[in-house]
Amino acid sequence: MITLSWYLIFSAALFCIGLFGVLARKNAIAIFIGIELMLNAVNVNLVAFWRYIAPEAITGQAFAVLVFAVAAAEVAVGLALVISIYRRRNTVNADEIDMLKF
Amino acid sequence: MTGMHFVFLIVAVITLGAALMAVTSRNMVHAALWLILALFGVAITFAILNAGFLAVAQVIIYIGAISILMIFAIMMTRRLIADAGGQISSNWPWAALIAVVLFGGLWWLLSGWGGFNTTLPSISARADPLVELGQALVSPSAYIIPFEVASVLLLAALIGAIIIAWERK
Numbered sequence: 059m060i061t062l063s064w065y066l067i068f069s070a071a072l073f074c075i076g077l078f079g080v081l082a083r084k085n086a087i088a089i090f091i092g093i094e095l096m097l098n099a100v101n102v103n104l105v106a107f108w109r110y111i112a113p114e115a116i117t118g119q120a121f122a123v124l125v126f127a128v129a130a131a132e133v134a135v136g137l138a139l140v141i142s143i144y145r146r147r148n149t150v151n152a153d154e155i156d157m158l159k160f
Numbered sequence: 161m162t163g164m165h166f167v168f169l170i171v172a173v174i175t176l177g178a179a180l181m182a183v184t185s186r187n188m189v190h191a192a193l194w195l196i197l198a199l200f201g202v203a204i205t206f207a208i209l210n211a212g213f214l215a216v217a218q219v220i221i222y223i224g225a226i227s228i229l230m231i232f233a234i235m236m237t238r239r240l241i242a243d244a245g246g247q248i249s250s251n252w253p254w255a256a257l258i259a260v261v262l263f264g265g266l267w268w269l270l271s272g273w274g275g276f277n278t279t280l281p282s283i284s285a286r287a288d289p290l291v292e293l294g295q296a297l298v299s300p301s302a303y304i305i306p307f308e309v310a311s312v313l314l315l316a317a318l319i320g321a322i323i324i325a326w327e328r329k
Binding site for chain 2: 059060061062063064065066067068070071072073074075076077078079081082083084085087088090091092094095098101102105106108109110111113114116119120122123124126127128129130131132133134135137138139140141142144145150153
């Protein structure tokens with residue numbers, strides 16, 4: 059049988075790939091892609107812990123549903139911000155969006 | 161090695177490979193399509209873990225809504241996809257180092273934990289996880305308040321998104 063460790067290492071790898079994307083990409087939308095991968099890694103972890111540690115309590119899946127809702131909210135607001143910034147500054151490069159720097 | 165191991169390994173390799181392509185691909189549209197493949201792999205992982213509802217929700221919400229929203233945003237901000245002189249920032253070796261160190265640290269931390277090699281417990285036949293999840297999300301003794309708060313958050317975020325992206329004349 060597959061033990062819990064396989065899922066944990068899989069989700070750790072997915073999380074680290076997403077983290078690399080967030081840190082290394084210039085394009086703001088590419089940073090969102092990295093964040094989505096990180097959120098998915100968290101969801102895999104939640105569901106794996108539910109299935110292996112506490113299958114009689116439904117907590118893990120309920121939390122994963124809440125993570126879905128929060129991820130959808132985050133992406134909607136984030137992409138609206140990116141489009142708004144693109145309209146005013148004509149760029150989505152995170153290095154060039156530095157109006158708050160003083 | 162059983163059949164389940166092979167299925168899991170194939171899904172995991174495809175998912176991680178697609179995720180790696182999604183964060184390194186120079187063409188943003190390709191990156192979004194690789195992201196869809198990675199999300200699909202995660203959906204299959206949910207299905208392997210007996211979380212059927214989440215697998216379907218993953219396909220509908222992540223692949224059907226979020227990824228398509230991203231592709232729309234990429235196409236509306238298309239100017240500097242090709243001519244920005246590379247999509248990867250110049251300090252990417254530090255990012256790679258941080259990611260690899262974090263992965264090694266997580267692996268080390270988890271391997272020291274007692275439940276690391278927990279084997280699969282059987283789900284009792286009387287309880288259907290799907291029915292339990294549906295009841296837990298609307299039961300006053302379980303998750304109705306977090307569920308409603310998440311609904312209000314999503315509504316507020318969508319209204320906020322419309323207001324932020326509104327083009328003022």
